[in-house]
Amino acid sequence: MTVPSSVQTFPARILPVTLPAGAEGLSVTVGGQNVLPLLPEGDCPNVAAVGLEVRTDISDLPPSLARAYGERAGDPVAFARFCAPECGARFLFLSLSGCHPDGGGRSVAEGAQIVRRLLAAVPHPVIVGGCGDEGVDANLFPAVAEAAPRPVFLSYADEKNYRLLAGAAMAYGHGVVAWSPIDINMAKQVNLLLADTGLPPERVLIDPLTGGLGYGLEYTYSIIERIRLAGLSGDTMLARPVLCHLGDAWKAREASDASEAGWGDVVVRGRRWEEATGWACLAAGADLLVCRHPENVRALGGRAWR
């Protein structure tokens, strides 16, 4: 008796999206597959890409990150120039949280200046994240879009600010990360709204909101699976690469609390907390991961899966 085939085939493909690099850098292309992740079947032209977050607000670093960042933590550009090649990051996610009133309150001009300096210092593809304050971001994104000397992705557009992001992106040739709060219908809706603005679909990534391990990761896991299954089944608005930012993993007490003796070394535990979050996202179908710990860029970046 012969066991039947276990291969699961799909009628559609995920749209390939390219994050452009600077001169002498390697661009990153994700998407293009017609299969579920991490399986030796179907057609999967691009492996998932893992990037490193570059932070402008480094208050309250968990012990694991403080150890990994060392003295470079304070200067985002020096940090990126040293760490990105060392850990093998394929792209960088510059978080402008330092422009948030509670995160250091740097000015919009300073934020734009950091973007300019970073892009001049490294050839990697770059995603620029806003600070999360609606009022500041309304000025920050247009300033960043104008200041960036080469195409980047802006993160993120939601159903409220999508016009602003799409406008800034289209005026200067950038891409946009479309964010939705763990909600497949909202993910689709934001992509429809962005499509209505005329932003080309190959310049859009889906960010489904990544809950950290122990704090909602299961919702993210299932939303990514549903987005991916819908995309591969022919829903073009959901057939887009998915980006997971693992930063929430570090908000867990378990990732940063050194006081619990029975939980093991907090330096190892913090890194593992983010790594486990990342593997679950990859297993669900994520195409891009953003890590805070450089060692996790290396671990998740494919040693185990290449």
Added chain:
Amino acid sequence: MPAPRKREGAWGAGLALTALDVYKLLPKTNCRDCGFPTCLAFAMQLAAGKAGIDKCPTASQEARDALGKAAAPPLPRVTVGTGDSCVTLGDEVVLYRHEKTFYHPTAIAVSVNDALGDDAFRARLAAIRALAFERVGQRLAVDLVALRCGSGDPDRYAMAAAAALAVTGKPLVLVAPCEALAAAAHRVAPSRPVLSPPPDEVEAGARLAASLGLPMIVKARGIPGLESALASARGAGARDLVADPSARTAPEAVAASVAIRRLAIVRRAAEIAYPTAFDLGGDFPAAFAAAAVLIPKYGSLLILDTADPADVFPLLTLRQNVFTDPQRPIQVEPGIYPIGAPAASSPVIVTTNFSLTFFTVRSDIEASKVPAHLLIADCDGMSVLTAWAAGKFTAESIAKTLAESGVAGAVGHRTLILPGMVARLSGRIEELSHWRVLVGPQESSALPGYLRRLPPDAFTPVHG
């Protein structure tokens, strides 16, 4: 424009027979002895899994067999251990947790080697026993101890098995050649260990498992190898089998795990439909990565060599997440939760008892470094907007929570911070409760800044 949400069908859960198939097997007398008005109505209940064929007194043996086979879980259940420490492997019905749920959490075994010296052996067992953690009101712990036979000495191995069982109270995975396996299995058989003989001793191991009525892990390379090894284990009389595809890398392990689960659920390929086991010890590369992917990707039993809580705690938490029923989110107990070390003048913040809402708000309050009383209202585990829309998070229910929680005794003021999403409730809450309401931010993530900017006189005590 809602996206499709598939629940049943070719890749989902469902009885292998349709209502019409079932109807053809019934007596078609409409005798009503089953409690349903017609045989067709009864057939529909059977096909939906909501009734059993035993309710029909006149069903033929053929019908009973056919329905019994169709109702059997596509992935059989294997139990290891007894009583409170019994571990269930397999017995799953879907490929994706959003289709229904995953029922039986991936069992985690941590290994110990009988070649260790006495002190090191005891210390290792103590370390395994200590791998237990409290999260969200649940206890997370390693389920089994995998005893490796490094000594090659059956007597030593049997004694080690007895000691491991006595010290940890956890069921055992006995990983050993058959001679040692037999010595240990006879010694601890009542505790229902699972036997794991080497791949070249599958038949001898299966005879041992059959004679003692114990479950067994069948090891062979890949799906074709497993198919014939499982057949010979069945031929030797073993019944409760677990399939170990003997993968050497994480990608191989995940590919085999997914293949077996799909063959079981979708193809109903009974000859390969077994719970799976993966030994990630020894020189298995990137064992943590393999474990972290095999937990959501259908691994039934994982053997780890690491007993470091910094490795095991994240994996147990991942397991807790993945095996949470997606249709019944974990709820937290309604009540007052102190965050930081709140005083009588600390803010009172109300939200719902949806666990994700609770943990998000709690972590944002912690981030603010402003101690506070977090008041959790009973909303059947819904988030703020969902609960409001469902009429569970209303001015009336919030006023009732304020009154019944006893929070008035914990603080000197009468000021409540309300989620910004339900700002419209504030007036009515003030009327009903006589508390002053401050409208908090729309998003929990804005709480740190909001709390730090609160005027110091917002929570002055009330008198009289």
